[in-house]
Amino acid sequence: MWAMIVKEFRQLRRDRRTLAMMIVLPVILLIVFGYAASFDVSKIPTVAAGPQAAALVHSLGKPFDLVAAAPDEGRAWAQTQLRNNTNGADVAVITGSGPTQVLIDGSQLFSARTALGALAAVQEKALAERASGSPVQRPQVTVLYNPELKTSYIMIPGLCGVILVFIGTIITSLGVVRERQTGTLEQLAVMPLRPRDVFLGKITPYFTVACLDLAIVLAIGVAVFGVPFRGSYAVFGLGALLFLFVTLGLGVLISSVSENQGQAIQLSVMVMLPQVLLSGLIFPLTSIAVGVRWISYILPLTYFNEISRGVMLRAEPIGPLWQPFVFLALLGLIVFTLASLRFRSFLAPAAPRRGRGPAPAGPQPAGAEAVQEAGAGAGTVPAATGPAAPAGQAGQSGAAGPAGQTGPGSAGSGR
Amino acid sequence: MTGSSPAAGPSPGDRAGRAATASPEWWGTEEASVRYGDKLALDHVTFRAVPGRISAVVGGDGAGRTTLLRCLAGAHAVSSGQVRLPVALRIGYLPAGSGIYPDLSVDENLAFRATAYQLPAAAARERSGELLERAGLASARGRLAGQLSGGMRQKLGVIAAMLHRPDLLVLDEPTTGVDPVSRADLWWLITRAAADGAAVVLATSYLDEAERATDVLALDAGRELAAGTPEEIVAAMPGTLRASDARPEGEAGQRAWRRGGRWRIWDPPVPPGQPGPAAGRAAGQPGRVLAPDLQDAVTVAILARELAAAQAGNGQPEGGDPR
Numbered sequence: 001m002w003a004m005i006v007k008e009f010r011q012l013r014r015d016r017r018t019l020a021m022m023i024v025l026p027v028i029l030l031i032v033f034g035y036a037a038s039f040d041v042s043k044i045p046t047v048a049a050g051p052q053a054a055a056l057v058h059s060l061g062k063p064f065d066l067v068a069a070a071p072d073e074g075r076a077w078a079q080t081q082l083r084n085n086t087n088g089a090d091v092a093v094i095t096g097s098g099p100t101q102v103l104i105d106g107s108q109l110f111s112a113r114t115a116l117g118a119l120a121a122v123q124e125k126a127l128a129e130r131a132s133g134s135p136v137q138r139p140q141v142t143v144l145y146n147p148e149l150k151t152s153y154i155m156i157p158g159l160c161g162v163i164l165v166f167i168g169t170i171i172t173s174l175g176v177v178r179e180r181q182t183g184t185l186e187q188l189a190v191m192p193l194r195p196r197d198v199f200l201g202k203i204t205p206y207f208t209v210a211c212l213d214l215a216i217v218l219a220i221g222v223a224v225f226g227v228p229f230r231g232s233y234a235v236f237g238l239g240a241l242l243f244l245f246v247t248l249g250l251g252v253l254i255s256s257v258s259e260n261q262g263q264a265i266q267l268s269v270m271v272m273l274p275q276v277l278l279s280g281l282i283f284p285l286t287s288i289a290v291g292v293r294w295i296s297y298i299l300p301l302t303y304f305n306e307i308s309r310g311v312m313l314r315a316e317p318i319g320p321l322w323q324p325f326v327f328l329a330l331l332g333l334i335v336f337t338l339a340s341l342r343f344r345s346f347l348a349p350a351a352p353r354r355g356r357g358p359a360p361a362g363p364q365p366a367g368a369e370a371v372q373e374a375g376a377g378a379g380t381v382p383a384a385t386g387p388a389a390p391a392g393q394a395g396q397s398g399a400a401g402p403a404g405q406t407g408p409g410s411a412g413s414g415r
Numbered sequence: 416m417t418g419s420s421p422a423a424g425p426s427p428g429d430r431a432g433r434a435a436t437a438s439p440e441w442w443g444t445e446e447a448s449v450r451y452g453d454k455l456a457l458d459h460v461t462f463r464a465v466p467g468r469i470s471a472v473v474g475g476d477g478a479g480r481t482t483l484l485r486c487l488a489g490a491h492a493v494s495s496g497q498v499r500l501p502v503a504l505r506i507g508y509l510p511a512g513s514g515i516y517p518d519l520s521v522d523e524n525l526a527f528r529a530t531a532y533q534l535p536a537a538a539a540r541e542r543s544g545e546l547l548e549r550a551g552l553a554s555a556r557g558r559l560a561g562q563l564s565g566g567m568r569q570k571l572g573v574i575a576a577m578l579h580r581p582d583l584l585v586l587d588e589p590t591t592g593v594d595p596v597s598r599a600d601l602w603w604l605i606t607r608a609a610a611d612g613a614a615v616v617l618a619t620s621y622l623d624e625a626e627r628a629t630d631v632l633a634l635d636a637g638r639e640l641a642a643g644t645p646e647e648i649v650a651a652m653p654g655t656l657r658a659s660d661a662r663p664e665g666e667a668g669q670r671a672w673r674r675g676g677r678w679r680i681w682d683p684p685v686p687p688g689q690p691g692p693a694a695g696r697a698a699g700q701p702g703r704v705l706a707p708d709l710q711d712a713v714t715v716a717i718l719a720r721e722l723a724a725a726q727a728g729n730g731q732p733e734g735g736d737p738r
Contacts, residue, residue: 182512182517184512184514186490186512191531191532192532193531
C-alpha cells in the first residue's frame with residue numbers, strides 16, 4: 001500500500017493542473033458561497049415619478065433606494081425606466097392623480113419578492129399606527145413582466161446562456177484538443193490548409209450545433225414553460241451571436257493550453273463554474289458583495305443574461321442594452337484574438353516565426369533558401385514556389401524552444 | 416541522397432551543386448541544424464531525397480531521425496542551414512502517430528485527406544480503392560480507423576500520405592510494430608510510391624529493412640554517421656569484424672556487442688607506423704573474421720565515434736550504447 005501512496009503522490013505532484021484545481025476550487029467556492037451566494041436583497045433601486053414621489057420613497061425606508069426621481073413624469077416614464085433597467089431600477093413609485101401606484105419588475109425575481117414583502121410590512125405598520133384614525137390609502141401594486149413571479153421565466157433565458165457556454169467552451173475545447181491527443185495535429189499542421197481554414201473549420205460545426213440547441217431550448221421554454229418572448233428576435237440573435245463568439249474563443253483558448261481532454265475539461269469547469277454562480281443567473285447581482293462583484297463584470301454570461309432577460313421578458317430594445325452589447329463585443333474581440341494567436345502556435349508548436357528578431361545562427365535564416373530554390377524544383381513540380389514551411393504556416397508565432405514541444409509522441413525528443 | 420562526409424558515395428545530385436539553384440533533382444536539407452533550447456537535435460545534416468528513390472534514415476533513440484523527417488515534412492523549421500521542399504500540397508507525411516482519425520472510418524479518413532489535398536472526388540475514389548485493395552484493406556473500408564489493428568492502421572496512414580501522389584513522401588517509422596505480412600504490404604506501397612516518381616524518405620529502427628532502401632543516412636546524436644547506398648556504407652567500414660562466443664576481456668570488450676547469440680568484436684584499423692597490421696592482430700585474437708552487413712557497419716560507426724570521443728578526452732560519448 002505504501003508503494004501505491006508514494007506513487008500516487010508523485011503523479012499528483014507532476015500534474016500541476018489537478019493540484020491547482022484541488023487548491024483553487026475550494027477557495028473559489030468559499031468566496032462564492034461566502035460572499036456572493038445570497039438571495040437576500042438589501043437594496044432595491046427605486047425610481048420615483050410624480051409630485052412627492054421621491055419623499056414617499058424616502059419614507060418607505062430600507063430596502064428601497066431612490067436612484068432617480070422625476071416629479072413631472074408619470075407611469076409611462078416609470079415603466080420605461082423599469083423596462084430599460086435604467087440605473088438598475090427594479091421598483092417604480094408613481095404619485096399624482098388617483099391612488100399611488102407601485103410598479104415592480106418581475107424579471108428581477110428576488111428584488112421583486114423582497115419589494116413585495118417590504119411593502120406589505122410598511123402597510124401593516126401604517127395600519128397599526130393609524131388604527132383609530134382615517135383609513136389608510138392602499139397603493140396599487142403591479143408586478144410587470146412576470147406577474148406570477150415564476151422562477152422558470154428568469155431561469156430559461158439564463159439557461160440559454162449556460163447552454164451556449166457549455167457547447168461553446170467545453171465541447172469546443174474537447175474537439176480541438178482531441179487533435180493533439182490522437183496525434184493528428186502534426187498531420188494537420190503540414191497539410192495545405194491555412195491556420196484560418198483549420199480554425200474556422202474546427203469551430204463552425206460547434207457554432208451550428210450551438211445555434212440549433214439555442215433554438216430548441218427557446219422553443220421548449222416558450223411552448224412548454226410558457227416563458228414569454230416579448231422582444232425582438234434580431235436583438236436576441238445578435239446578443240447570442242456575440243456571446244457565442246466569446247465562448248467559442250474561450251473553448252479554443254482552453255484547448256490550446258491543454259495537453260489532453262482531461263485538462264481541457266478541468267479548465268472549462270473552472271471557467272464555467274464562476275459564470276454559472278456569479279453571472280446573476282442564480283444569485284442576484286446586487287446581492288453579491290462588492291469585493292467579488294467585479295468578477296461578475298468580466299464574465300460574458302453576466303452580459304448575455306442581461307440581454308436575454310431584457311429582450312425576452314421586458315421587450316427591451318437594443319438602445320438601452322448598448323452596455324452589455326459593447327462589453328460582449330470587447331470580450332469577444334480580446335478572447336478571439338488571443339485564441340487565434342494561440343491556435344496558430346498550437347497548430348505548429350515548433351515552427352519559429354519567420355523574420356522574427358535576429359536571424360538564427362547559420363549562413364541564412366531558415367526557409368529563405370527554399371524560397372529561392374523551390375522554383376527550380378525537381379522538374380516535376382513547376383508550381384513549387386512555397387517557403388520551407390507549409391504555405392499556411394508562414395509567419396506563425398510558434399516558439400522554437402522546448403516549451404513549444406508539447407505535442408504527443410516524439411515531438412522534441414530529437415529522435 | 417548524399418551525406419556531407421567524404422566517405423559518401425556518388426549521388427544523383429552533383430556534389431558541386433550545393434549552390435542554390437543548381438541540381439534541382441532533389442528535396443532535402445543542406446547543413447541543417449535544429450536546436451531545442453540548448454540541445455542540438457540536428458547538427459549540420461545534409462540530406463537529399465531523390466525522386467524515384469527510397470531513402471532510409473536510421474539511428475537510435477535521440478539520433479535526430481524524427482526531427483529530420485519533421486523538417487522534411489514542413490512541420491518544423493530548421494534553426495540554421497537550408498531546406499528545399501515542394502509546396503505543402505506536394506508533400507505526403509506519415510507522422511510517428513500515423514495521423515489517422517480513430518473516430519472516422521477508413522473511407523472517411525481518405526476522403527478528408529483527398530479534399531484537403533484538392534484531389535478530384537472521382538480520382539480520389541479510384542486511387543484509394545486501388546491502394547486499399549492492394550494493401551488488403553478493401554474489406555475494412557467502412558470500419559472505424561480506431562478499430563483497425565496496428566498494422567492496418569499504419570497501412571492506412573501510408574495510403575493516406577501517398578494518396579495525392581506527392582513529390583516528396585515522408586514516412587516516420589511506417590513499419591514499427593507491424594507484423595511481417597503487413598510489412599510486406601507496406602513495402603509494396605512504399606515501392607509503388609517511388610515507382611510513381613516520389614522521393615520517398617522513411618525513418619526506421621530496423622537496419623535489415625534499411626538495406627532494402629536505395630540510400631541510407633545513419634544519424635547519431637543529431638549528426639551524420641554514415642551516408643550512401645547500403646553497399647557503400649558497408650564497404651566504407653574501417654577495420655575488421657570478428658565473431659566470438661564470449662565477450663573478450665579487457666580493452667577489446669569495449670569494442671564488442673552482442674548480436675543474436677554471439678558476440679561481435681570490432682578491431683579498428685591500425686594507424687601506419689604502429690606495429691602489426693590489423694589482420695595480424697585479429698589473427699592473434701579468438702573468433703573468426705566475418706563480412707559485415709549494414710547493421711554491423713552502422714554499429715561500428717557509432718562505436719568508432721564513441722571511442723574517438725573518449726580518446727580525445729571529451730569524457731563520456733554522447734550517443735547511446737549500441738549494444
